[in-house]
Amino acid sequence: MTLFDMTGKVAVITGSTRGIGLAIAERMAEHGAKVVISSRKADVCDQVAKEINAKYGAGKAASVATNISSKENLQHLVEESNRIFGKIDVLVCNAASNPYYGPLAGISDDQFRKILDNNIVANNWLISMVVPQMIARKDGSVVIVSSIGGLKGSTILGAYAISKAADMQLARNLACEYGPHNVRVNCIAPGLIKTDFAKALWDNPDNLKASTSRTPMLRIGIPDEIAGAAVFLGSAAGNFMTGQTMVIDGGATIS
Numbered sequence: 010m011t012l013f014d015m016t017g018k019v020a021v022i023t024g025s026t027r028g029i030g031l032a033i034a035e036r037m038a039e040h041g042a043k044v045v046i047s048s049r050k051a052d053v054c055d056q057v058a059k060e061i062n063a064k065y066g067a068g069k070a071a072s073v074a075t076n077i078s079s080k081e082n083l084q085h086l087v088e089e090s091n092r093i094f095g096k097i098d099v100l101v102c103n104a105a106s107n108p109y110y111g112p113l114a115g116i117s118d119d120q121f122r123k124i125l126d127n128n129i130v131a132n133n134w135l136i137s138m139v140v141p142q143m144i145a146r147k148d149g150s151v152v153i154v155s156s157i158g159g160l161k162g163s164t165i166l167g168a169y170a171i172s173k174a175a176d177m178q179l180a181r182n183l184a185c186e187y188g189p190h191n192v193r194v195n196c197i198a199p200g201l202i203k204t205d206f207a208k209a210l211w212d213n214p215d216n217l218k219a220s221t222s223r224t225p226m227l228r229i230g231i232p233d234e235i236a237g238a239a240v241f242l243g244s245a246a247g248n249f250m251t252g253q254t255m256v257i258d259g260g261a262t263i264s
């Protein structure tokens with residue numbers, strides 16, 4: 010048993026079929042947790058769960074397809090996770106949307122609302138569905154994957170950055186509400202990570218240079234470099250941390 014051991018814990022991770030969510034699910038499984046794999050595509054969820062079971066042992070991973078836009082889907086995710094594994098100890102709200110790059114004057118109302126709904130409101134729905142059982146057990150950890158976009162002004166990521174700043178405040182608010190019940194709520198704020206989601210920011214050499222040339226580590230990150238923070242927050246190592254945002258960005262925000 011180490012501080013980072015997650016044996017006996019059940020973790021539900023939204024958007025865990027690729028990118029940061031997948032890295033978190035894999036590392037949590039490696040550290041002993043049972044994990045629920047979830048994204049919009051059932052076949053891909055099944056395949057990822059199968060691969061984790063093959064790698065870390067049968068019964069480690071289950072698959073529950075979920076679109077975070079749907080409250081019914083989220084309720085189903087919680088019910089299925091409880092049915093399969095009996096409880097949820099760690100919730101990682103990782104999936105998010107950003108359908109628009111450009112100045113705020115050009116964003117449609119539907120795009121703006123989708124960003125706020127998926128990145129803020131849906132997180133609050135899902136957390137509200139899971140926290141009661143955590144309160145009953147007097148133990149639980151909620152992790153919201155925010156972004157350093159929520160810490161800085163932006164000329165192209167405006168609405169998304171607003172939503173990610175709101176996630177940090179959501180964590181602070183819920184940390185105050187649930188702290189007395191020993192339920193922790195924190196954010197992880199990654200910098201630029203090499204995933205499909207951020208492809209526009211690293212896909213060609215000019216964009217990559219623009220994204221990294223003024224950062225201390227002069228490179229973008231990989232999903233696995235975010236996973237350790239989630240293991241920390243989901244394990245005993247993070248037991249006294251709540252309401253905080255862990256910035257993991259190769260120094261991008263300090264330079």
Ligand SMILES: NC(=O)c1ccc[n+]([C@@H]2O[C@H](COP(=O)([O-])OP(=O)(O)OC[C@H]3O[C@@H](n4cnc5c(N)ncnc54)[C@H](OP(=O)(O)O)[C@@H]3O)[C@@H](O)[C@H]2O)c1
Nearest residue numbers: 024026027028029048049076077105156201202204206207
């Ligand atoms: N990559 C970066 O540079 C970066 C930086 C800072 C923060 N982040 C944050 O990190 C989180 C994960 O992003 P990522 O870069 O790992 O993205 P990604 O590689 O594109 O993976 C996104 C995951 O979420 C799922 N997903 C997308 N929309 C969904 C929806 N409506 N409902 C349920 N699942 C959905 C995807 O599967 P399906 O498409 O099959 O549903 C996939 O499993 C996001 O919150 C993002 O804002 C990313």
